[in-house]
Amino acid sequence: MKQLVSILDGNTFVVSDRRGDIEPALDFPTGLFSFDTRFLSTWRLLLDGERLHALSIDDTESFRTRYFLVPGEPSHYLDAKVSVIRSRAIGGSLEEELTVLNHSGQEMAFTVRMEMAADFADLFEIKDTQRKNGHNTAAPGEDTLRLNYRRDAFHRETVINSSAPAQVDRKGMTFPVQIGPHGEWTTRLTVTTMIYGARGEDIRTLLPYSGNRTVAAIEVEHADFVARAPKLGCDYQPLAGAYQRSLSDLAALRYESIALGVRLMAAGLPWFMTLFGRDSIITSLQVLPFLPELIPPTLTMLAGLQGHRLDDFRDEDPGKILHELRYGETAGFEEQPHSPYYGAADSTPLFVVLLDEYERWTGDVEMVKKLEFPVRAALAWIDTYGDLLGTGYLWYQTRNPKSGLENQCWKDSWDAISYSDGRLPSFPRATCELQGYAYDAKLRGARMARLFWNDPQYAEQLEREAAELKERFNRDFWLPDKEYYALALDSDGTPVDALSSNIGHLLWSGIVDESRAKRIAQHLLGPRLFSGWGVRTLADDQGRYNPIGYHVGTVWPFDNSIIAWGLWKYGFREEAGQICEAVLGASRYFEGRLPEVFAGYERDLTEYPVQYPTACSPQAWSAGAPLLLLRVILGLEPQGEHLIIDPYVPSGMGRVELLDIPGRWGRVDALGRSREDQANRQE
Amino acid sequence: MTEAIQQFFATLPARAPEVLRGPVGGTLRIDLSDGHRTEHWIVRMRPGTAEVSQGPEHADAVWYCGVDTFERLVTGRTQAIAALFRNESTYSGNVVVFLAFRRFLPSPPSTRDPREVAREHARWTR
Numbered sequence: 112m113k114q115l116v117s118i119l120d121g122n123t124f125v126v127s128d129r130r131g132d133i134e135p136a137l138d139f140p141t142g143l144f145s146f147d148t149r150f151l152s153t154w155r156l157l158l159d160g161e162r163l164h165a166l167s168i169d170d171t172e173s174f175r176t177r178y179f180l181v182p183g184e185p186s187h188y189l190d191a192k193v194s195v196i197r198s199r200a201i202g203g204s205l206e207e208e209l210t211v212l213n214h215s216g217q218e219m220a221f222t223v224r225m226e227m228a229a230d231f232a233d234l235f236e237i238k239d240t241q242r243k244n245g246h247n248t249a250a251p252g253e254d255t256l257r258l259n260y261r262r263d264a265f266h267r268e269t270v271i272n273s274s275a276p277a278q279v280d281r282k283g284m285t286f287p288v289q290i291g292p293h294g295e296w297t298t299r300l301t302v303t304t305m306i307y308g309a310r311g312e313d314i315r316t317l318l319p320y321s322g323n324r325t326v327a328a329i330e331v332e333h334a335d336f337v338a339r340a341p342k343l344g345c346d347y348q349p350l351a352g353a354y355q356r357s358l359s360d361l362a363a364l365r366y367e368s369i370a371l372g373v374r375l376m377a378a379g380l381p382w383f384m385t386l387f388g389r390d391s392i393i394t395s396l397q398v399l400p401f402l403p404e405l406i407p408p409t410l411t412m413l414a415g416l417q418g419h420r421l422d423d424f425r426d427e428d429p430g431k432i433l434h435e436l437r438y439g440e441t442a443g444f445e446e447q448p449h450s451p452y453y454g455a456a457d458s459t460p461l462f463v464v465l466l467d468e469y470e471r472w473t474g475d476v477e478m479v480k481k482l483e484f485p486v487r488a489a490l491a492w493i494d495t496y497g498d499l500l501g502t503g504y505l506w507y508q509t510r511n512p513k514s515g516l517e518n519q520c521w522k523d524s525w526d527a528i529s530y531s532d533g534r535l536p537s538f539p540r541a542t543c544e545l546q547g548y549a550y551d552a553k554l555r556g557a558r559m560a561r562l563f564w565n566d567p568q569y570a571e572q573l574e575r576e577a578a579e580l581k582e583r584f585n586r587d588f589w590l591p592d593k594e595y596y597a598l599a600l601d602s603d604g605t606p607v608d609a610l611s612s613n614i615g616h617l618l619w620s621g622i623v624d625e626s627r628a629k630r631i632a633q634h635l636l637g638p639r640l641f642s643g644w645g646v647r648t649l650a651d652d653q654g655r656y657n658p659i660g661y662h663v664g665t666v667w668p669f670d671n672s673i674i675a676w677g678l679w680k681y682g683f684r685e686e687a688g689q690i691c692e693a694v695l696g697a698s699r700y701f702e703g704r705l706p707e708v709f710a711g712y713e714r715d716l717t718e719y720p721v722q723y724p725t726a727c728s729p730q731a732w733s734a735g736a737p738l739l740l741l742r743v744i745l746g747l748e749p750q751g752e753h754l755i756i757d758p759y760v761p762s763g764m765g766r767v768e769l770l771d772i773p774g775r776w777g778r779v780d781a782l783g784r785s786r787e788d789q790a791n792r793q794e
Numbered sequence: 795m796t797e798a799i800q801q802f803f804a805t806l807p808a809r810a811p812e813v814l815r816g817p818v819g820g821t822l823r824i825d826l827s828d829g830h831r832t833e834h835w836i837v838r839m840r841p842g843t844a845e846v847s848q849g850p851e852h853a854d855a856v857w858y859c860g861v862d863t864f865e866r867l868v869t870g871r872t873q874a875i876a877a878l879f880r881n882e883s884t885y886s887g888n889v890v891v892f893l894a895f896r897r898f899l900p901s902p903p904s905t906r907d908p909r910e911v912a913r914e915h916a917r918w919t920r
């Protein structure tokens with residue numbers, strides 16, 4: 112695959128090749144996208160009819176890139192009389208400053224041409240080139256090209272403007288230019304994306320943050336975001352690097368929802384630049400100790416869009432928390448179910464878990480009171496519609512066979528849930544981590560009911576149900592011969608006996624019997640699951656194991672961060688530290704930016720973590736992973752009005768110092784040292 | 795105005811205790827247009843109660859919708875947020891009010907309880 116360059120601001124992003132050009136591709140979303148629509152599908156620069164090639168690229172910032180180009184194909188002999196700089200930034204609209212430099216001692220004439228087109232494809236249409244149902248028009252004007260797409264009342268427009276005089280036609284702009292000796296010529300191209308609502312206004316102009324911000328405003332906003340986070344001082348460079356990179360990626364991934372006018376976190380570039388229930392909740396849990404102000408808009412939005420009716424197309428039930436919200440044409444015309452889609456069985460219990468965890472850190476009782484009824488509805492869903500078979504477990508089975516998800520847990524690819532021998536189980540399925548989340552949700556719901564809703568009876572009921580669930584789970588999911596928990600139960604109640612990373616989530620939820628925790632920790636850090644760079648999604652001796660299979664053998668940084676949290680909860684500090692070291696060590700090979708997923712090859716075999724071919728990057732819950740790992744290393748846990756700090760710094764990491772940790776205690780500092788570092792200091 | 799729409803508005807006060815739970819509140823004006831004239835429906839929502847009236851009054855949010863689309867919404871044959879995304883209906887004002895009102899809209903016709911459907915095929919049920 113050609114190397115691609117991406118810049119983003121919230122859910123508006125550009126993916127181009129290394130020359131800065133955009134050409135329609137079927138396998139990967141190249142182009143300028145905003146709110147799930149492609150507003151530019153062709154953006155190709157020609158100089159005297161010739162393509163250019165890249166000398167270098169400056170892409171150190173998430174919202175800005177510069178391309179340094181010369182004409183012709185690369186060769187040893189390079190004696191360019193002319194070069195081109197494309198300086199591009201994104202902030203709602205796309206701005207590109209195009210400069211042509213004449214390096215010769217005489218005046219030169221050039222024809223600069225930018226080819227332009229917009230197919231207005233919905234992100235879901237990229238992979239198959241079905242004919243669109245609406246119609247496109249192109250309207251050349253004075254130094255302006257307007258590209259339109261209409262389908263009934265649905266109207267999107269791309270407006271391209273040039274600061275320098277241009278000859279505009281329906282397929283682009285041409286600039287015949289004369290440049291003096293050692294002189295230069297510049298034009299500024301502005302590409303504005305329009306989403307029309309009623310009365311022909313762009314609906315984003317009604318939003319408090321507005322779609323279009325200047326690059327300077329974005330810079331200030333990013334700097335402010337990073338400044339609010341605690342300051343990390345540490346000797347271990349991979350941790351320091353990953354922390355900084357994560358903060359800046361999280362800043363870049365925030366976008367403003369059309370529907371609510373609040374800042375939310377997009378899940379991952381390029382496929383998932385929108386709100387996901389699961390991703391936003393997990394990311395919130397990861398970043399809570401660092402940036403608690405990100406949580407209320409997410410909780411409010413998820414509660415506002417909570418399911419309220421039965422809808423087979425959307426897999427919606429009353430009380431269910433959404434899986435995925437999309438703003439594009441296919442969602443609007445109900446060709447895809449994402450308005451929103453509810454096909455996830457975990458986002459509902461995780462919603463309850465997040466609210467409780469948020470209160471424990473911040474003391475924001477108002478929020479817990481405001482969300483009492485959505486939380487009660489979520490807890491009710493677990494025992495009603497969530498328990499499809501009435502057996503006391505959370506099950507899933509899509510009611511939308513055409514466009515619904517088969518697997519409604521975080522491992523949602525079609526082959527992710529299998530028996531040890533590789534067979535696929537029947538539906539409905541009850542994966543193990545769902546039961547852990549339900550258990551945790553009940554206990555946390557009980558705490559909130561007792562402390563804030565003045566309902567001790569409900570609290571007792573939830574605690575009783577949680578205890579029964581734990582007992583039942585430890586009976587039905589435990590595989591005595593294999594000494595681990597089954598990945599799932601099939602529709603007959605038979606354990607789906609694959610060894611998977613899901614057992615690590617069980618530790619986090621606390622549903623594991625104390626007597627079995629050690630065995631689980633041994634499996635997680637054992638050679639079948641642990642690659643050296645982290646815990647694999649599926650053990651390497653299982654039927655469907657594939658080191659580059661999306662959910663069947665790869666290593667996911669977010670998964671590992673939850674597992675490390677779980678190991679810590681059960682007192683396995685050294686094992687948790689091993690995972691922290693492995694994942695942070697891997698981040699060095701990605702310049703601190705952990706991708707969505709990397710390959711599950713043995714560390715000894717490849718010596719570096721192998722990139723997964725189409726991994727999303729940046730990805731919110733991967734950016735959140737180093738933050739959660741840092742929490743695990745420092746042992747940060749709120750207790751009453753205080754923050755407990757109980758560090759266990761893996762050997763080799765030296766000093767780890769985190770200043771100004773926000774919470775109900777105001778701001779406090781935490782300091783940890785690895786053992787050999789402590790010993791050295793005592794000498 | 796169609797009978798389905800009249801009936802829908804008539805049932806709101808009785809359904810409010812079940813639908814409007816928690817600290818929800820605000821006034822929504824629904825402007826229903828058939829292309830010639832527009833009817834203004836006012837729904838005042840508070841926890842557990844909803845009052846319905848008609849008139850071009852000021853409201854916290856205004857929802858503009860064609861009569862045909864609204865009839866399909868109140869009979870469960872289309873969905874409110876999708877209708878907004880395809881610009882078939884629009885709103886202005888406080889979106890929380892719209893999200894609260896949306897909860898009155900019914901399931902698609904002939905939807906079955908998913909538990910019934912799942913239990914028809916599974917052998918392990920209680």
